[in-house]
Amino acid sequence: MKKINCIDVRELRFSNALKILLVMKLTIFLILFSVLGAIASDSYAQSKKLTLDMEKASVQDILTEIENQSEFYFLYSENVIDVKREVSVDIENKNIEPVLNALFDNTNVAYVVKDRIIVLSSDELIDNVIETVWQQKSVSGTIADEDGNALPGVTIYVKGTTNGTVSNSDGSYQIGNVADDAVLVFSFIGLETQEIVVGNKTELNVTMQQSSVQLEEVVTVGYGVQKKVNLTGSISSVKTEELQNIPMANLSNAMAGRAPGVQVIGNSGLAGATSSVRIRGSFGEPLYVINGILKGKADFDALDPNEVETINFLKDAASAAIYGSSAGNGVVLITTKEGKIQKPMFNYKTSYSTSRTTQPYQSYTATEELEFINNVAVTRGQPEPYGPEIFDYFKDKNYDINDLIWQNPTTKQHNLSVNGGSEKITYF
Numbered sequence: 001m002k003k004i005n006c007i008d009v010r011e012l013r014f015s016n017a018l019k020i021l022l023v024m025k026l027t028i029f030l031i032l033f034s035v036l037g038a039i040a041s042d043s044y045a046q047s048k049k050l051t052l053d054m055e056k057a058s059v060q061d062i063l064t065e066i067e068n069q070s071e072f073y074f075l076y077s078e079n080v081i082d083v084k085r086e087v088s089v090d091i092e093n094k095n096i097e098p099v100l101n102a103l104f105d106n107t108n109v110a111y112v113v114k115d116r117i118i119v120l121s122s123d124e125l126i127d128n129v130i131e132t133v134w135q136q137k138s139v140s141g142t143i144a145d146e147d148g149n150a151l152p153g154v155t156i157y158v159k160g161t162t163n164g165t166v167s168n169s170d171g172s173y174q175i176g177n178v179a180d181d182a183v184l185v186f187s188f189i190g191l192e193t194q195e196i197v198v199g200n201k202t203e204l205n206v207t208m209q210q211s212s213v214q215l216e217e218v219v220t221v222g223y224g225v226q227k228k229v230n231l232t233g234s235i236s237s238v239k240t241e242e243l244q245n246i247p248m249a250n251l252s253n254a255m256a257g258r259a260p261g262v263q264v265i266g267n268s269g270l271a272g273a274t275s276s277v278r279i280r281g282s283f284g285e286p287l288y289v290i291n292g293i294l295k296g297k298a299d300f301d302a303l304d305p306n307e308v309e310t311i312n313f314l315k316d317a318a319s320a321a322i323y324g325s326s327a328g329n330g331v332v333l334i335t336t337k338e339g340k341i342q343k344p345m346f347n348y349k350t351s352y353s354t355s356r357t358t359q360p361y362q363s364y365t366a367t368e369e370l371e372f373i374n375n376v377a378v379t380r381g382q383p384e385p386y387g388p389e390i391f392d393y394f395k396d397k398n399y400d401i402n403d404l405i406w407q408n409p410t411t412k413q414h415n416l417s418v419n420g421g422s423e424k425i426t427y428f
Contacts, residue, residue: 052089
């Protein structure tokens with residue numbers, strides 16, 4: 001077991017000297033382990049579950065087993081703690097506190113859990129340990145953007161450690177166990193990360209600046225905006241600049257051949273008909289999310305390329321972790337354009353397109369059509385539905401069905417937009 005041997009103080013004559021020496025030793029031990037980086041997150045003690053089933057085992061053996069099952073580290077003096085005492089423990093899937101309560105029930109042993117370090121001492125000495133070693137200051141403050149608006153969800157942590165917190169809905173935060181030479185890191189998606197030395201301050205109010213990362217370098221995903229080089233999931237992006245000069249009746253038709261792993265197939269010859277979108281050979285349409293809101297395929301097709309900022313295809317199983325089982329066929333994330341701080345700018349665009357068949361349908365005369373229907377009936381063992389009278393009627397009334405149903409389709413589009421705004425409001 002990872003135990004620190006302590007100086008034998010049994011020969012000391014005064015109890016006050018014994019107390020002072022024990023407190024000094026515990027102080028040195030805790031400072032040493034702090035320097036070596038043994039301290040991790042405070043949540044470890046709450047999240048780590050232990051299972052113990054030991055009959056008439058010594059306290060020392062039980063502590064050793066706890067250390068073997070976890071990353072906990074016990075500090076104590078055998079002059080204060082009777083580790084030879086036999087105890088029976090039967091605990092399943094519990095955190096450390098119920099285990100320690102069962103282990104030292106009806107004794108004068110007290111404990112303090114600090115991250116992964118657990119100090120065992122007597123009730124009389126434990127307060128001195130807390131006051132002399134673990135009394136560290138906390139830092140608090142508020143976080144706002146350039147316009148003075150409160151920023152919730154900003155991550156704050158001590159650089160080089162896992163000690164951190166997140167700002168509240170009003171932008172306020174508080175983080176404990178902060179040394180004077182510590183550096184606090186403030187980070188938020190889309191804003192510049194800031195690092196501030198604490199020094200002797202106990203209050204730090206921070207203003208976050210807009211990030212200078214270019215739009216082409218980031219990808220919109222279900223959990224925010226990230227740099228494309230930092231992504232591990234399978235994501236394909238389509239640059240909408242390539243689509244704005246292509247005349248089309250709906251947005252899905254424009255996706256054909258523009259994203260790897262995405263199959264776009266037109267299933268109809270009608271003008272303006274939508275195309276099916278399949279991601280990695282799935283059997284159904286993907287989930288469409290427009291500006292963070294779940295929408296249908298019709299809403300996606302109704303978008304004009306001129307109003308779309310980014311289109312991203314989430315193709316791997318990680319999408320299900322964000323949107324659930326409805327993302328089993330993949331996710332299409334669409335972000336529309338926003339207004340900019342500028343004078344009103346008007347844009348007008350029009351397009352005209354037409355289509356031609358590549359191969360005409362096969363032509364049949366009316367007589368050939370009747371013969372075909374009769375032959376189908378005979379093949380099925382049924383009587384012929386048309387007799388000589390019908391054949392005589394249609395023998396001089398032949399027509400080409402393609403002349404009736406086939407027309408060369410045309411599509412016209414007109415797009416008018418205005419973009420502008422001030423520091424208070426923007427519009428598109």
